[in-house]
Amino acid sequence: MGGCMHSTWDHALHSRGEPRPSEAPASISAPSKMPKxxxxxxxxxxxxxxxxxxxxxxxIATIALVFRNASDPDGKLGKATAKKLLQTQFKKFTEREETKPKYQDILSELDEHTENKLDFEDFVILLLSLAIMSDLLRNMWNENTMK
Amino acid sequence: MGGCMHSTWDHALHSRGEPRPSEAPASISAPSKMPKxxxxxxxxxxxxxxxxxxxxxxxIATIALVFRNASDPDGKLGKATAKKLLQTQFKKFTEREETKPKYQDILSELDEHTENKLDFEDFVILLLSLAIMSDLLRNMWNENTMK
Incomplete structure (x- = not known):
């Protein structure tokens, strides 16, 4: 399946940045008081x-909490924090991937956009793109590794 | 942040359908023997x-297992199964969203592409797009709901 399936979903994702007064109360940007x-x-x-x-x-809620705990008061995740999260909390999906060109492409793109922070959807898509290229996911789906 | 951040990630996602003999052994398509x-x-x-x-x-592994358990032997998820999964296992993110135009857009698009099945990345993006429009996620990120 190609990108065609994603058009509305992508729209749903990308249009989130637009003002939606009735759906996005100011409180969404308030940092949680829950200690990290x-x-x-x-x-x-x-x-x-x-x-x-x-x-x-x-x-899904777990990913949202990890994102929220690490994000800035504006509700977005700094690039450096995102990379640290990948290194400290997503290593099992990336530890043998670092020499793959695709891995380097993904991380390079993250680097090049230094003016931007990551939204929740950016973060999940980053995790997803790293996961689907990983040996761990492939192995999980391979019956032989189910012990 | 707009779609610009997604280009490499999207590429990483969408290029997965291309043949990659060294990275995609035939066993990836074998159904797991793990009983559902x-x-x-x-x-x-x-x-x-x-x-x-x-x-x-x-x-991430949990989402991958839920997907894998419900997917066909070809490693993809049928549309009807995907909808059933949303109804039975993702209701808390969707139960008060069903009247929102965006929700209906997402589900309509899923319907219209009846010839296609969902890859893992389609499935995660579907969950993500439903989650980010949900009151539940908004409430999770709102300190007042943390009891």
């Missing part, structure tokens, strides 16, 4: 709406 | 490489 030292699992457990959430819902 | 009734947490625990994985790594 509180574990993600405790933060997850504190979200009433996810008490009986599925693994899938909790996984 | 085995819980995601048990499946996660069975992945040696993630034994000491971070919350972020486990979250």
């Amino acid at each position: 030292s509180v574990s993600i699992s405790k933060q997850l457990a504190s979200i009433k709406a996810l008490k009986k959430g599925s693994d899938l819902e909790k996984a | 009734s085995v819980s995601i947490s048990k499946q996660l625990a069975s992945i040696k490489a993630l034994k000491k994985g971070s919350d972020l790594e486990k979250a």
